[in-house]
Amino acid sequence: MTIVAEKVTKTFRDVVALSEVSFSIGPGVTALLGPNGAGKSTMLRILCGLTPASEGSVEILGRDPRRDPGLFRSVGLVPQQEALFDPLTGLQFVLVGAELQGLADPGAAARRAVELVELDVTDRRPVRAYSKGMRQRIKVAHALVHDPEVVLLDEPLEGLDPRQRLRMIDLFRRLGDEGRTVLVSSHVLDEVEKFGSRVLVIAQGRLAAEGDFRAIRELMDDRPHRLRLGTDRPRELAAGLLAGGVVVGAWVTNAESITVDTVDVAAFRRALARVARERSARLREVVPLDDDLDSVFRYLVARR
Amino acid sequence: MMARTVYRLSLRLLVTRGRLAALVAVGAVAILLGGVVRAGGADVDKGKAVYDVLDAYCLGVLAPIVALVFASAALGDPAEDGTLVYLWLKPVARWQIVVGALAASLTVALPLVVVPSVVAAEASGVGHGVVGAAAAAGTLSVLAYTTIFLGLGLKVKRALVWGLAYVLIWEGAVARTGRGAARLAVHVYARSVLARMADRPEPKLAIAPFTSVFVPLVVAALAVVLAIWLLTRAEVA
Amino acid sequence: MTEARIHDAGYRRYTGVRLGPSQAIRSLTRHTAQRVMGLRRPARYKALPFLVVLIAYLPAAVFVGLAAFLPHQLRGQLPKVSDYYGFVTAAIVLFVAFVAPESMCPDRKYRTLSLYLAAPLDRLSYLRAKAQAVVAILALVTVGPPVLMLIGLSLQNAGPKHPSDLAIVVVRILASGTMLAVFYTSISMAVASLTDRRAFAAAFTLILVAGSVTVAGTLVYALGATHSLVVLNLSRVPFEMSQRIFGTYDNDLRGVPTVVIVLGTVGWFALGCAVTWWRYRRLQVTR
Numbered sequence: 142m143t144i145v146a147e148k149v150t151k152t153f154r155d156v157v158a159l160s161e162v163s164f165s166i167g168p169g170v171t172a173l174l175g176p177n178g179a180g181k182s183t184m185l186r187i188l189c190g191l192t193p194a195s196e197g198s199v200e201i202l203g204r205d206p207r208r209d210p211g212l213f214r215s216v217g218l219v220p221q222q223e224a225l226f227d228p229l230t231g232l233q234f235v236l237v238g239a240e241l242q243g244l245a246d247p248g249a250a251a252r253r254a255v256e257l258v259e260l261d262v263t264d265r266r267p268v269r270a271y272s273k274g275m276r277q278r279i280k281v282a283h284a285l286v287h288d289p290e291v292v293l294l295d296e297p298l299e300g301l302d303p304r305q306r307l308r309m310i311d312l313f314r315r316l317g318d319e320g321r322t323v324l325v326s327s328h329v330l331d332e333v334e335k336f337g338s339r340v341l342v343i344a345q346g347r348l349a350a351e352g353d354f355r356a357i358r359e360l361m362d363d364r365p366h367r368l369r370l371g372t373d374r375p376r377e378l379a380a381g382l383l384a385g386g387v388v389v390g391a392w393v394t395n396a397e398s399i400t401v402d403t404v405d406v407a408a409f410r411r412a413l414a415r416v417a418r419e420r421s422a423r424l425r426e427v428v429p430l431d432d433d434l435d436s437v438f439r440y441l442v443a444r445r
Numbered sequence: 446m447m448a449r450t451v452y453r454l455s456l457r458l459l460v461t462r463g464r465l466a467a468l469v470a471v472g473a474v475a476i477l478l479g480g481v482v483r484a485g486g487a488d489v490d491k492g493k494a495v496y497d498v499l500d501a502y503c504l505g506v507l508a509p510i511v512a513l514v515f516a517s518a519a520l521g522d523p524a525e526d527g528t529l530v531y532l533w534l535k536p537v538a539r540w541q542i543v544v545g546a547l548a549a550s551l552t553v554a555l556p557l558v559v560v561p562s563v564v565a566a567e568a569s570g571v572g573h574g575v576v577g578a579a580a581a582a583g584t585l586s587v588l589a590y591t592t593i594f595l596g597l598g599l600k601v602k603r604a605l606v607w608g609l610a611y612v613l614i615w616e617g618a619v620a621r622t623g624r625g626a627a628r629l630a631v632h633v634y635a636r637s638v639l640a641r642m643a644d645r646p647e648p649k650l651a652i653a654p655f656t657s658v659f660v661p662l663v664v665a666a667l668a669v670v671l672a673i674w675l676l677t678r679a680e681v682a
Numbered sequence: 683m684t685e686a687r688i689h690d691a692g693y694r695r696y697t698g699v700r701l702g703p704s705q706a707i708r709s710l711t712r713h714t715a716q717r718v719m720g721l722r723r724p725a726r727y728k729a730l731p732f733l734v735v736l737i738a739y740l741p742a743a744v745f746v747g748l749a750a751f752l753p754h755q756l757r758g759q760l761p762k763v764s765d766y767y768g769f770v771t772a773a774i775v776l777f778v779a780f781v782a783p784e785s786m787c788p789d790r791k792y793r794t795l796s797l798y799l800a801a802p803l804d805r806l807s808y809l810r811a812k813a814q815a816v817v818a819i820l821a822l823v824t825v826g827p828p829v830l831m832l833i834g835l836s837l838q839n840a841g842p843k844h845p846s847d848l849a850i851v852v853v854r855i856l857a858s859g860t861m862l863a864v865f866y867t868s869i870s871m872a873v874a875s876l877t878d879r880r881a882f883a884a885a886f887t888l889i890l891v892a893g894s895v896t897v898a899g900t901l902v903y904a905l906g907a908t909h910s911l912v913v914l915n916l917s918r919v920p921f922e923m924s925q926r927i928f929g930t931y932d933n934d935l936r937g938v939p940t941v942v943i944v945l946g947t948v949g950w951f952a953l954g955c956a957v958t959w960w961r962y963r964r965l966q967v968t969r
Contacts, residue, residue, distance in 0.1 A: 189534060191681040214536045222527035228457055240450040241535040283531065463877065471889050478900045485904035494904040502896035510885050517881070605881035606730060606780055609888055613779075614737065618772040 142167050143291055143322040144188060149197035151183055158183045160346045161197070166324060170317035170336040173326040175343035176442050181326045182221055184343065185295050188324070189218050201291055214242060217284035221295040223276060227269035231255060231279045232262050235286050242287040254286040255279070259308065273300030281309070291322045298329050310335050330435045342441050349441045358437050365389055365402035366432070368409075371425035372417070375399045381416040382409075400430070447537040451545025452552075454532075458522065459515050459553055468511055472561030475503055479565030495569035496645050499579050503562040504586050504635045509616070511557050512550070512590030513608040519546040520676065521598020521605075529681050539676045543595070543669060550591050559583040578642030585661050586635035592665040593631070596672035599679060624650055634661050703802040707811040710798065714815035718784045731819075734777045738823035739830060741769040746834030757840045763851060764928035766828045767862070767921050774823050774862070775891055775917065781819050782870035783883035785812055791878040796967045805962050809871075816867045817860075825859030858924035865920045865947060868954030875961035891916045910938050913946025923947045 142165035151159040159180045175181045186192045188199050190206030198205070204212045226234055235254050239247030255262045258278040268279060277300045284292060294313070298306050306329070313336055317323045327333050333340075340357070342349040350357045358366075372378045379391040379399045387409045390402040403409040417424050430436070475498065482494040520543070523529035532542050562579040569575065598604040620630035627633045627650040637657040640648050652660070720727030745760055752760070767774065789795040798808055832851060835841035842848040873890060874883040898915035901907045912935055913919050925931050926940050935943075 186681075191530060191533065193680075210538065211536045213534050216534065218530070218534050220527065220530050222530075224526040224528050226454065226458060226528055226531070228461075237450060237454055238531065238535070241447055241532070241537055243447070243536065464882065467882075467886060471893065474893055474897060478897065478904075481900055482904045486906055489904050489906065491904070494900060497903070498896060498900055501899070502893060506889060506892040506896070510889050514882065514885050602726065603730070603881070606884055609779060609884055610730065610734075610776055613772045613776045613888065 143202060144324065145200045146184075146188070147198050149184070149187060149194045149199060151180070151187060151192070152195045157346050159187070159194075159343075162343065162346075162348045163197075164341055164348060164351055166322060166341075168317070168320045168322050169339065170313055170323045170325065171339045171341060172333045172336055173324055173341050173343065174328075174330070174333065174438055175326075175349075177328075179343045179442075180346045181343055182295055185218070185293055185324070185326055188293060189216065214287065215290040217287065217289035217292045219277075219280045219284045219292075219294040219297050221299075223273070225268045225276060225279070228267050230265055231260055231268055231271065231275070231282070232264070234268055234279055235282045238283045239286045244287060250286050250288075251282075254282040257285065257312070258282045259305075274302060274305055277301055278305070278309075281312075285316075289321070292316055292324070294323070294325045296326055296328070298327055298332060306332055330438055331433070334433065340437075342438065344442045350437075354437045355432065357441075358432060364431075364440050365404050366406050366409075367400060367402050367430040369394070369398055369400050369426070369428045369430055370413075371398045371428075372422045373397065373425075374420060374422035377420040378417060378422040381420040381422075382412070385412050385416055387412040387416075397425070446541065447535070448541040448545040448548070451532065451537070451542050452548045455519050455546045455549035456552060459518060459549055464514065468514070468557050471507060471511075472557055475507060475561040475565040476568055478502065479568030482569040482571075491569060491571050492575070492643070492645065495566060495571050495575055496639070496643055498565060498569075499562060499575070499582070499639060499643075500636050500648075503558065503565065503579065504582060504632055504639065505616075507561070508558045508583060508586040508635070509590050509608075509612045509632070511554050512587050513594050513605055513612070515550045515554050516547075516591040516594035517598035517604035517608055519550045519595060519598065520672070524599055524679065524681070525602065527681075529679070533679075533681045540673045543673045543676055547592065547595055547669065547672075550595065551587070554587050554591055555584065558587050575643045578639050581642055582635045582639035585638055585658065586631060588665050589631045589634070589661040592668035592672070596668055596675050599672060599675045621650070628652070628660075631661060631664075634658075703807055706802045707807050707814070710803065710808065710811035711814040711818070714785045714812060715818055718781055718815065718819055730780065731777075734773050734780070735822055737773040738770045738777070739827050741766065742827045742831040742834065745831055746838065749835055749838040749840040757838075760835075760840065762928075763828050763832050763835075763855060764858075764925060764930055766831060767824075767924060770823065770827065771917065771921070774820075774866075775888065777820065777823050778866040778870050778891070779884040779887040782816050782867065782874040783880040783887070785816055785819075786871065786874040787878055787880040787883055790965070791880075795965075799967055805965075806959075809958060809962060813867055813871060816871060817863045820863035820866055821859060824862040825856060828855045828859060854928050858927040861927065861947070862920050862924060865923075865951055868951045868958070869916060870954075872954040872957035872961075875958045909935055910942045912938060913942060913949070916950065919943060919946045919950065 144166040146162055146164050149159055149162045150157070162180075162184065173181050173184065183192070187194050188201065188206065190208075193207055201212060202215055206212055206216070226237070229237070232251055232255055236247055236251040239250045239254075244250045252262050258281050260275060260278055260282065268276060271279065277297065281294070281297060284294070298309060301309060310332055313323055313325060317337060325333070325336060338353045338355060340354045341351045370378065375393045375396065375398060379393060379401070382388045382401060383391050387405070388401040388403045391399055393399050413424070413427070431440075478498045479495060482491050482498065485491060485494060520529070523532065559580055562583040563576055566575040566579040594604065594608050597608060601607050616630045616632045620626045620633060633650055634652050634657045636648055637652040640646070640651065641654060641657075716722055719731050720729075749757055749760060761769070789798065795808075799805070803811070829852075832841055832855060836848065842851050869890070870887050873887045877883050877886070894914055894916040895918070898911055898918070901911050901914070902909055912922065922932055922935055922938075923943050926943055
């Protein structure tokens with residue numbers, strides 16, 4: 142595994158920011174999710190060695206990021222804070238990164254990285270004149286200039302317009318497909334779903350869940366699954382499903398659909414077609430309403 | 446070497462038009478005063494007059510403030526605004542970061558202090574002894590202040606204000622009260638060098654010749670080691 | 683119809699009394715003073731201001747303590763209230779270098795000035811509020827310590843003998859302390875208005891004050907110029923003005939007419955105000 146965290150705890154005086162968080166991540170894209178103040182940024186900072194863990198250990202590629210600066214030849218970070226080296230142009234800012242990485246041809250690497258994030262290498266404006274989205278993209282360029290094996294990104298989509306976000310998501314997916322280990326912290330859940338399905342969910346300093354978010358949803362058997370059924374006979378279908386005992390709740394939302402809650406999705410699926418036939422109801426659609434990342438996230442966080 | 450990149454970057458970040466213009470103007474005041482001394486009447490002890498300008502203004506005000514402004518900002522500004530992360534997350538030994546930042550601070554601070562001091566001494570028409578004294582004392586003073594304030598910028602928020610407190614309260618008042626306190630003031634060492642080389646009477650609380658050079662150099666070296674240690678253990682934003 | 687009540691209708695417009703610009707000025711003054719002294723902020727923001735204030739009060743405490751222990755005939759050797767500032771000049775100057783930048787620079791650096799000007803404040807009333815805050819804070823070290831010393835000495839029967847003398851001393855302390863606070867407020871606000879960075883404003887305030895000492899001293903000594911050039915010395919002219927308020931003078935400056943000291947004090951004050959206003963009048967507040 143590329144990144145290993147073992148019982149990481151971080152305290153700031155009386156505040157426990159992280160409590161015994163353990164996980165391991167390999168190649169591909171993993172999303173780090175959590176509400177504000179959950180400890181995501183703290184976790185990323187510990188992974189990069191920017192701050193030491195109070196207890197526990199982290200390793201990237203088998204090395205300690207706090208004690209081994211040589212490790213950073215293989216690691217790139219897009220930090221959350223906005224501040225950059227203001228007097229420099231975007232290209233100069235990335236070039237500094239390339240030089241400090243000891244690259245053989247830092248100029249060419251810097252130009253490639255700037256073009257990768259669709260910024261203009263000939264732009265002579267200093268970065269202090271950049272928009273928020275441009276600052277975000279130049280940070281990504283700085284993090285990728287040395288072709289790192291491990292990429293850590295703290296809220297990289299902030300400030301980007303929808304088109305730029307899609308492009309950035311594509312980039313992250315490509316990096317993951319190339320076999321790099323990419324860990325992205327984000328609040329934009331519907332877009333995080335597009336990176337891939339692996340998540341680490343942190344809430345109140347603890348690791349709430351990890352793995353494929355759909356599989357996590359399946360494991361949450363204390364939460365009924367909610368589905369919307371499109372039909373021409375909503376009342377009849379609802380009555381049939383309730384009588385059959387395959388749903389725990391059903392309500393007619395309008396003349397053409399009902400919403401149901403069920404604790405056993407498999408049994409529900411088996412019974413649905415039979416009940417619809419018995420009640421002469423035509424089924425137009427069956428849509429899971431809480432199978433998405435947003436719902437999983439809310440359920441996990443709300444449990445506390 | 447990576448230190449060179451850090452040096453160039455720090456230089457670029459430290460030198461702004463406003464800062465430079467203001468500090469050049471401040472240095473120009475010293476040169477003006479040197480001219481004023483030269484223009485003084487025959488009854489004026491010009492040696493004493495220029496010595497007072499060099500001691501009170503160049504060593505007492507110009508050197509510590511210029512060194513403080515640049516040295517505390519060299520690592521302190523990146524630490525405070527979070528841009529230190531872009532230096533930290535690089536395969537660069539921490540000592541190279543410190544040395545690069547220090548070299549940049551000295552590159553800016555030394556000319557801004559030593560040049561006006563030397564020109565003021567020359568402008569006074571007193572003689573080459575004073576010119577050499579101004580250069581030596583100014584260099585020693587800037588070196589000591591710069592290395593001390595470099596680490597301060599890493600450890601303390603508002604490093605510049607605390608540095609000013611040291612200059613005003615400690616060096617300006619407390620260190621004048623006794624020999625013990627005087628030994629903890631950079632100005633006292635620099636003043637001893639100035640007085641000796643300019644052939645002036647030994648000031649009160651003077652430091653012995655070898656000690657007045659050796660101790661600031663040792664303190665400067667220790668301060669660099671301390672800055673490296675602080676950077677290695679820093680909590681980066 | 684059944685009875686009904688709404689207990690919480692959610693967002694509603696404010697229909698109460700609006701207190702107007704004078705309240706806005708008072709609020710900004712209070713908020714600025716709290717911020718500068720580190721009140722309602724973490725302890726590290728209190729360290730420097732409280733340390734300086736402590737240093738400024740220390741001599742007063744010492745002198746009062748000495749008055750308690752010295753025999754009556756030796757009490758006359760104690761410094762007079764009018765001499766107090768000579769013991770705490772460094773602390774006052776450090777405080778001056780710290781307070782105005784702390785009160786003014788962050789508003790420009792973090793672009794909150796536009797928020798203030800969106801309230802019933804214009805640039806002049808904004809500056810007035812800031813000036814009031816800076817004067818009030820500086821008065822902590824220019825008025826407070828001599829008052830403490832006077833009270834302490836009076837309680838030890840080492841102060842003025844008659845109530846009328848006491849009243850005169852009190853008036854003089856208030857006048858000189860306020861004059862010092864106002865004088866240094868104008869100088870430090872002028873420097874703080876020239877840069878967004880607190881640290882540089884503090885450094886340049888110190889250079890200006892400390893540098894003026896050398897400039898004035900060299901001109902007087904090297905050129906044999908008139909001692910009236912003391913008006914160029916930002917560290918001396920206000921304290922000499924304070925001495926004159928007490929009806930005394932520094933021996934060096936015996937020959938300098940009081941009107942020259944007054945003109946010098948007022949001149950610097952006016953220059954500081956002019957620079958500050960010039961800067962803020964032209965300032966672009968929003969992008």
